[in-house]
Amino acid sequence: MIPATARYEASYRHESNGRAHFTTKPVIAWSDDGAALVADVKTGRLRQADSWTNFAGLRKADVPIVGVIPGEGWRTEVKTDTGDTDSRPILAWTLDAEGTCTPLVADSDGYTEDATGGENFIRLYRPDEMP
Structure with missing residues (x-):
């Protein structure tokens, strides 16, 4: 076994x-x-x-979320539909039962999504970095 x-x-x-x-x-x-x-x-x-x-x-199976941590100044850089880049704030980080942290951003309707999950994702910025 x-x-x-x-x-x-x-x-x-x-x-x-x-x-x-x-x-x-x-x-x-x-x-x-x-x-x-x-x-x-x-x-x-x-x-x-x-x-x-x-x-x-x-x-x-879905891994249960066991904690949420504030975004604390982190940002994500994404490519827009026009080919430009845009920076969006990380609202929070989820922590799952396996220890993985996922950064969350809000879409235009207010729903949260994984900041790194889309094809338009470029990178994450630490709080001490400004895009």
């Missing part, structure tokens, strides 16, 4: 009143032959994720 070091989850399809919904179970470990193992709460043992008939597949 190999411990699960990356977060994956098994997805299971359920139907009720003619509508489908899904539940998930975290992958706890991998068998020696590579099968995902999840906890079977009824038996109190690990079981192959695909051994249930409603198994729908595996997917990389």
